[in-house]
Structures are given as C-alpha cells and as structure tokens.
Amino acid sequence: MKEMLKYYKPYIPIILLIIAALFGQAMCELALPGYMSDIINFGIIKSDMSYIYKTGAIMLLVALAVVICTGLAGLFSARVAAKSSRDIRSALFRRVTAFSAAELERFSTASLITRSTNDVQMVQQSTVMILRLACFAPIMGIGAVIKALRTSVPLSWTIALAVLAILLIMALAFFLVMPKFKVLQSKLDRINLIMGERLSGLLVVRAFTMEPYEEDRFDEANLELKKINIFVNRAMSFLMPALMLVMNLSSILIVWVGSKLIDAQNLLVGDMLAFMQYAMQIIISFLFITMMFIMIPRAVVSGQRIGAVLKVEPSINDAPDCVEADSPAGKIEFRDVSFAYPDAEEKTLSHISFTANPGETTAIIGGTGSGKSSLISLIPRFYDVTEGEILLDGTDIRRISQKSLRQAIGYVPQKGMLFSGTIASNLRYAKEDASSAEMRDAAEIAQAMDFIREKPEGFEEPVAQGGTTVSGGQKQRLSIARALLKNPKIYLFDDSFSALDFKTDAALRKALKEKVGNSTFIIVAQRINTIMDADKIIVLDEGQIAGIGTHSQLLKECSVYREIASSQLSEEELGKGGLA
Numbered sequence: 001m002k003e004m005l006k007y008y009k010p011y012i013p014i015i016l017l018i019i020a021a022l023f024g025q026a027m028c029e030l031a032l033p034g035y036m037s038d039i040i041n042f043g044i045i046k047s048d049m050s051y052i053y054k055t056g057a058i059m060l061l062v063a064l065a066v067v068i069c070t071g072l073a074g075l076f077s078a079r080v081a082a083k084s085s086r087d088i089r090s091a092l093f094r095r096v097t098a099f100s101a102a103e104l105e106r107f108s109t110a111s112l113i114t115r116s117t118n119d120v121q122m123v124q125q126s127t128v129m130i131l132r133l134a135c136f137a138p139i140m141g142i143g144a145v146i147k148a149l150r151t152s153v154p155l156s157w158t159i160a161l162a163v164l165a166i167l168l169i170m171a172l173a174f175f176l177v178m179p180k181f182k183v184l185q186s187k188l189d190r191i192n193l194i195m196g197e198r199l200s201g202l203l204v205v206r207a208f209t210m211e212p213y214e215e216d217r218f219d220e221a222n223l224e225l226k227k228i229n230i231f232v233n234r235a236m237s238f239l240m241p242a243l244m245l246v247m248n249l250s251s252i253l254i255v256w257v258g259s260k261l262i263d264a265q266n267l268l269v270g271d272m273l274a275f276m277q278y279a280m281q282i283i284i285s286f287l288f289i290t291m292m293f294i295m296i297p298r299a300v301v302s303g304q305r306i307g308a309v310l311k312v313e314p315s316i317n318d319a320p321d322c323v324e325a326d327s328p329a330g331k332i333e334f335r336d337v338s339f340a341y342p343d344a345e346e347k348t349l350s351h352i353s354f355t356a357n358p359g360e361t362t363a364i365i366g367g368t369g370s371g372k373s374s375l376i377s378l379i380p381r382f383y384d385v386t387e388g389e390i391l392l393d394g395t396d397i398r399r400i401s402q403k404s405l406r407q408a409i410g411y412v413p414q415k416g417m418l419f420s421g422t423i424a425s426n427l428r429y430a431k432e433d434a435s436s437a438e439m440r441d442a443a444e445i446a447q448a449m450d451f452i453r454e455k456p457e458g459f460e461e462p463v464a465q466g467g468t469t470v471s472g473g474q475k476q477r478l479s480i481a482r483a484l485l486k487n488p489k490i491y492l493f494d495d496s497f498s499a500l501d502f503k504t505d506a507a508l509r510k511a512l513k514e515k516v517g518n519s520t521f522i523i524v525a526q527r528i529n530t531i532m533d534a535d536k537i538i539v540l541d542e543g544q545i546a547g548i549g550t551h552s553q554l555l556k557e558c559s560v561y562r563e564i565a566s567s568q569l570s571e572e573e574l575g576k577g578g579l580a
C-alpha cells in the first residue's frame, strides 16, 4: 500500500481543502436541527412570526452553505481521485514497459490489463468515497452525539440501540461479502485471459472448429463471475432496506419515548424533533463509517494488486557507471556464455564463445529448440547472461546504457510485429523523422517496395492491429525495412527470412550486403540456403556449439551441420560445398 500512498502526496493541498469543506458541511448540517427546534419552540408555539422569518432566513443561509461545501468537497475529491488514478495508470504503464521479459512472464498480460484498468478504477471510486466520508462521518457523528446529549439525555439510549443494530447488520454484510471481493478481481483476470487468448488465436479456434469448446470455457468463467456478482449484489440490496428499517424504527422509538417525556413536561416538542434529526445524523455517520470499512478493504485488494506490479524492480537495469556506446564499430563477442531462463532448472545455452565482426555475416543454425532465439535475445539484453559475458567492441554490454546499446542494434524478431497505423507509421517507428526517400530506400533493400507500390495508398496504406492485413512475408519485409531505417551497426535477424521465397531471400541478402555491408550481421536461420554464404556459421545443438566455420568447412567437420545440410540440399549442391 505504501507504493500507492505516494501518488496522493502531490494532492495534499487539495485534500486539505476537501477536509475544510467537509468540516464546514458537517458544522452547518449540525446547526440546522437547532434552528428548527428554536422555530418550533419560540416561533410557532409562541406565534412569533418575526422570529420565524429571522431564524428561517438564517436556516436558508446555512443550508446554502451546506450546498456550497458539499459541492466543493465533491468537486475536489473527484479531481484528486481522477488525477491520482491517471498518475497510477501512467506509473503502471511505465513500469510494465520497463519490465524485462522475466518480469513480464511473472504476471499474465490479462492480469496486467485488469490491474491497469479495473483495479485502478476501483481505487478511484474508493478514493472519492474515502475522501468524502473519512472526514465527514466522524465529525458529523461526534458533533451530533454532543448535540443530542445536550438536547435530551433521557432519550439517548434510543440512539445507542439504533447504532448497535446498524453495526450488527454491517458486520454481517462485511463478513459475508468481503472475501468475495478478492475472488471477484481474480475472476475478472480469468475472463480477460480467456478473451484475449481466444481473440488472438481466433483463426486456430475456427480451423479446429473449437468454438463450442471455447464458448463453454468462456461461459464457465463468465458464470463464476456472475455467481459472485449476484451474491454481492443480493447482500448489498438487502443492506439498504435493513438500514432504512432501523432508521424508521428508531424514529418511531424516539417519538414514542419523546411523547412520554413531553407529556411529563420534561421535553419540548421542538427539542424532540431536533433530537430525531441528530439521531438520523448519528445513524448516517455510522452507516458511512461502516460503509468505508467495506470499501477500504476492497480498495486495498485492488491497491495491493497494483502495488505488486509497481513494487517489482526490472531485473535488467543500467549499471550506475554505465557508458554510452556512441558510434560503435559493432564487434560482438560471446565469452563462455551460459544462460538459463528465470525459474528454469536447466541451462538453455552452455559455454558459448564466438565473435561476430563488422562487415561479416555470422549465421546461427540448429534444430528447433536448440537455443538460437535465446542466444540472439541476449545481445539487446532482453535477458542477461547467467554466466560469462557478451562484449560490444570490448565492453561488457551490462556496462553499456540499454538505450545506446539498443540504438546500435536493428532487431528483426522471429514473428514480424507491426502496429496499427499505416505502413509509413510502422517504418517511422524506427526513425520518427524519416523522409519518404529514406523509407523508399529501406523498403527497396528489404524487397518490400514492389508490394508497397501495388497497394492503392502506397506507404499510407492502413495496417490493422498486429499487422493482420499484410501477409507473413510482407510483414517480415516491413520489419526488416523498419530495422534498416534505424541505420544500426548491428543487425540481428531472428529467422526473419523464413517466410520469404528463395528468390526474395537471396535478393534481400544481396541488397543488404551491397548497401549496409559494413555492419555486423547475425542471422538465425533454419534454411541452409539463407546462410551458406555466411562468413561464419555457428551450429547449435541443445544449447551448445557443435561447430563453427564456413559452409564447406562445416560440411566436412561437423556431423550436425552435415545432417541439416543433407536434409535440405541436393547431392549436387552438397558436392559444390566440398562434401562429395
């Protein structure tokens, strides 16, 4: 909760204003029954019209003050709640964006979305309530008790009785409903999870005609949420009538006891009516206080869920003495690198050592799951090495600022990722102020210009969320063009040519060599054709290096490579490589 409280600090002056307004509201409300009692006792009973007018006018002014104070308190508390929620949402977004892959895996995406939306909204609603009631209810409650006791001591037991009844009812509601609030939020997580997963995998669901199964799964989660919601709402809808009953019964009790006191000339009629209003004010204050006891734990549940995210420090940070990698040459060196995913028992990569030089292409090949993508993801520090070190121009990348390290890298992920917008907006993701000529050049090298030209709107062609309106190969080419626009020193291609036909693959590699040939290229590939011209090929097998060399060297010396090659190349091609 401490994480959350700091978001309210900037608003302390406004909170103080709210407290002042609420104090004014409570004082004015407490004064009203006294004036009413005076009007009855000294105006109506004594038929003194000028007293009635005078006191009535004062009452009107006091009532006006109540309206002003209530309005101000409402306005300010809504402002504080909305602004603090905005700050919390921004902090959540910033924190989640700074998370490394390891932290992201700890929270599900669905849960992060619920926490940033529903939980923040919950906290916002509770903030308004708490800001308004936490001050107002105690001031009004204590003030009304003092005033009621001053008006009539013999009647005071009726209030005690009513308060006791209210506390009992609220305690019952508290114990019945509270545990459900926690479950409610986690059920919402589940709904978001199923919804998100199904929507992104809709085509697979359809292809396997699993709609009924998915509907059942969703219905199950939905039904659970409905059950809890109904339970909570039932309990809450029972609460209001029960409380109204207590209030009405206590009014009757006051009239009954009060009339006997009036009869015995121990109480004035006006005082009895004023007492009744004080009793209502006391009961309402207790009602507010107990309502807060219900609201606060609910807000605490949401606050804790938000705090749990804010509390997590990203595991990959800039070292305090980090240096900037300004205009690096681009030499990447792995020195005895081993890597295990967080919480994984076994290492994914063991004792990897190699150097990737500028102006050279270093290719990584190996069977599925051999650790190729893991290896490449260590270079931009998506994960940190577990043992050993990776050097950029001789400096450990953990000592280079993440920004300048990533600035030096053009990363093209295995799954081309585009954002909603246009082709141009996606390319400019790499360089905000890229000119049309620069974009054309990059698209030309990435072999994307042909299909962009065919689009009715060219670079301004809309791209749907996730790039669903372009083909897999086009997505890969646009991802490559995006990386090219950045003009980095190091290119990391994680199986980025897999969706390209052989001709485009070859043309792209040729253009890359011609235009940006002095950069460092690290290419992960499944296809031998893509990498057989590479200056250095690293063969990975179960996270270990099975061989390093050129195509022809590896054909002779590395059995794993030979196996991959012979499954993909013809005898003639193998012969050319020097095997036959």
Ligand SMILES: Nc1ncnc2c1ncn2[C@@H]1O[C@H](COP(=O)(O)OP(=O)(O)OP(=O)(O)O)[C@@H](O)[C@H]1O
Pocket (backbone or CB within 6 Å): 341, 342, 344, 348, 366, 367, 368, 369, 370, 371, 372, 373, 374, 375
């Ligand atoms: N985020 C992760 N957490 C835990 N283990 C992972 C994670 N990502 C990958 N792995 C495991 O690490 C191993 C290597 O995976 P990696 O994706 O690097 O292989 P790859 O050689 O790129 O495979 P492919 O060619 O199929 O893409 C696999 O056994 C995989 O299950």
